[in-house]
Amino acid sequence: MRPFDPRLLRYAAAARLFLVLSGALGVARTACTVAFCWLLSRVLVDAIHGVPLEAAWGVIGALAAVGALRAALVWLADFGSARGSALVKSQLRRRFVAGLARLGPGWLAGRNRAEIATTAGHGLEALDGYFSLFLPQLVLTAVATPVIVAVMMLQDATSGIAVLVTLPLIPLFMVLIGWATQSVQRAQWRSLTHLSSRFLDLVNGLATLKIFGRAERQRSRIEAITEGYRVETMKVLRISFLSGFALELIASLSVALVAVSVGLRLVNGDLGLGVGLFVLLLAPEAFLPLRQVGANYHAAADGIAAAEDVFVVLDAADAVPTPLTRAASNWQPGALAPAGxxxxxxxxxxxxxxxxxxxxxxxxxxxxxxxxxxxxxxxxxxxxxxxxxxxxxxxxxxxxxxxxxxxxxxxxxxxxxxxxxxxxxxxxxxxxxxxxxxxxxxxxxxxxxxxxxxxxxxxxxxxxxxxxxxxxxxxxxxxxxxxxxxxxxxxxxxxxxxxxxxxxxxxxxxxxxxxxxxxxxxxxxxxxxxxxxxxxxxxxxxxxxx
Missing domain, CATH: 3.40.50.300 (P-loop containing nucleotide triphosphate hydrolases)
Incomplete structure (x- = not known):
């Protein structure tokens, strides 16, 4: 499973606008994050140094304004994600149905129709998690993490190097977790399509089964398939919880490493209080987008798997030669004119x-x-x-x-x-x-x-x-x-x-x-x-x- 498939841009034009909007909002949110951490460190340093409240009102007001702007940007990003998800799903579903029509009944005859229906329905609906949770965090990570690390390097090279050394551990564990997730997620998806197919066959043949007294036997088979789907789902959830714990642990230890370094240098007088607080506030923000990408990957896995199935159909439809072209015709509906x-x-x-x-x-x-x-x-x-x-x-x-x-x-x-x-x-x-x-x-x-x-x-x-x-x-x-x-x-x-x-x-x-x-x-x-x-x-x- 690729985190982002370029075919998405080819088959859903709304995805391009969504990525541009996510990038722009990511830049604005990153700027607000850096400004918020800097202003907060200023307020804390002024409070520690006993600066009168009247003199600090300007910084406090700026801090409140930046916080409000940051909250508004988060809301706008969530709204854009929901809207973008709806548009992309609509476009992909239209292309999917048109692709099936172009492939024709001959292609469909050799495929599992229940699986195709599951992909077009439940599968594409699972893209909500991909667009509302995973993809915005992926874009934010690409924008925010380099900027925040660069700001930390400029303020305190030692803390910046510590983040650079520990930051790759999270993608490494994400890759390992992704490999483990891919197999169980695919097994869960196959179990769901098998359940859908079996249930559809049972409904279609229910009258015949009742006539021959075989309906009761199907209950145990449906129960067995449903139990299999439950087991596969629990495997996915187990890996999801364990991976979330692992990513949180790595990020927490990395931030703790930066905090210990900053604390020791503050005690020795090698680092200013303002810079130390600013770097400490930025350190969690450097890891947060990447942690969220890993945590939200499982919410998007169903959508990614379904999108791959959709792209298989669309690629096959694009490969079908089109010998027929629309051209002007003298025939109009109406009176019958015999034709051979x-x-x-x-x-x-x-x-x-x-x-x-x-x-x-x-x-x-x-x-x-x-x-x-x-x-x-x-x-x-x-x-x-x-x-x-x-x-x-x-x-x-x-x-x-x-x-x-x-x-x-x-x-x-x-x-x-x-x-x-x-x-x-x-x-x-x-x-x-x-x-x-x-x-x-x-x-x-x-x-x-x-x-x-x-x-x-x-x-x-x-x-x-x-x-x-x-x-x-x-x-x-x-x-x-x-x-x-x-x-x-x-x-x-x-x-x-x-x-x-x-x-x-x-x-x-x-x-x-x-x-x-x-x-x-x-x-x-x-x-x-x-x-x-x-x-x-x-x-x-x-x-x-x-």
Whole structure:
């Protein structure tokens, strides 16, 4: 874990302003600290020398003003940290979600979605500790410690040298503690993501577990994972408390060393009282920022770990080539204008493995075409390339249009229904400016889901519906987009996989109706009934891994 990752400045512009503000406030706070210590030493020396109170009011007033200014700067730094943290989290979360969209479903399919959700939620929220506690102290250390040590060297070289000799002990112990913290913090983070993933899987499969009487067994597993997370958390806390004690001990002994040296020289008359008091007051301030960095490192560790996971996603998204560019297009939503699709030498690779060999095909407008082939032959990969979900080589165009604008002409439903909490009508009309209830009813009918009440509630991920019902609602959503926006192309990936024979036949009737109306229907499937209903069949062979 690096205390500061330069990628933060690249992915969150607000972090730059935050660092500039922290630096400026650090300079002002350091100046106030030096002035406060000097004025306080003056007041104490005047009191010891019996200077009348009336003559000391000016110095006392200046001391009070500097103290008030220092308190105001501390408040301003805390306010700036909270504000900066909110802005950076917002920017990182936007970039994170945009990065996931750019990587596409193909990349997400091989990742733990619960872990990604934990990173985007709890993980980024943990950046509060990083920005409000750790990073301001890190900047303050870089500004204040050299200045205070330089002032001590100018006032008393012996005390300055003592601080210079003992000061590196704190970073040394911080590095050692950081190594120990890194492993236990990572273990705690893995335990949390495992708990989140397991709990999500349990919730999704709760109905099935109840049916087969296996729900009770999951309780012990969740308890075991939760206990593991508790153990890892206690390890982090134990190291945190021990490291705080070690840093405080080192700093206290270092300040004591300076105090003993100053005391002996005061007794011998080798050092003036004013200088001695000033140096003694400055000595703790030289160690304080560095001590706070070490103490606050543990509060920021969760945020640092989550930020690293975010940067992994953003780096991967930046590495994805973008063959599509936005360009002017003559197509406008509205009246349906039939359109065909042409694939020319399209290849798709996943992490060095070729999923689709050079693929050439022309899909005629207003026809129902089926991509057929065994599992692994690349049907879903071709659809993902058409939708811009995966990088590909070759050319894909819709009536000669190869720009990203061509994607506006496509309506799509994948193998995962991806339903949101709300009503069936809200899910079918998702993305539309308003819900056209008559069009929702027609879309459901074409998707062989006319028995579903469009006002029925739907939970997250289609909870409350069977698998086949959820898939048909997703198909109805794609059909709604076609009819509402006049999209000429409807793409479906295995739409009948969870349907019985009669329902499958009804859905195919609806798809044939859409094709007869001029919509180009492209279906990826290997089901015999779907192949029999097609106007054209494109058979794909499973690619041989070279």
């Amino acid at each position: 699709v042409r694939f020319s030498r399209v290849t798709v690779d996943y992490e060095g493995d070729r999923a689709v060999h050079p693929f050439n095909a022309e899909i005629d407008a207003g026809r129902m075409t089926v991509l057929a082939g065994p599992s692994g032959s690349g049907k879903s990969s071709i659809i993902a390339a058409l939708l811009g979900f995966v990088p590909f080589a070759g050319e894909i165009d819709i009536d000669g249009d190869r720009s990203a604008e061509r994607l506006d002409r496509v309506a799509w439903a994948g193998q995962n229904a991806g339903l949101l909490e709300g009503t069936i009508a809200a899910n079918v009309a998702l993305g539309a400016a308003s819900v056209d209830r008559a069009l929702v009813e027609r879309s459901l009918a074409l998707a062989a889901a006319s028995e579903l009440d469009q006002d029925s509630p739907v939970a997250v991920n289609g909870g409350g519906l069977s698998g086949g019902q959820a898939d048909r609602v997703a198909v109805a959503r794609a059909i709604y987009r076609c009819l509402d926006r006049g999209c000429p192309i409807l793409v479906l990936d295995e739409p009948t996989a969870a349907l019985d024979g009669d329902t499958e036949a009804d859905l195919l009737v609806g798809l044939r109706t859409l094709a007869a109306a001029g919509i180009t229907v492209l279906v990826a499937s290997h089901r015999p009934a779907v192949l029999a209903a097609a106007d054209d069949v494109i058979r794909m062979a499973e690619p041989a891994n070279a």
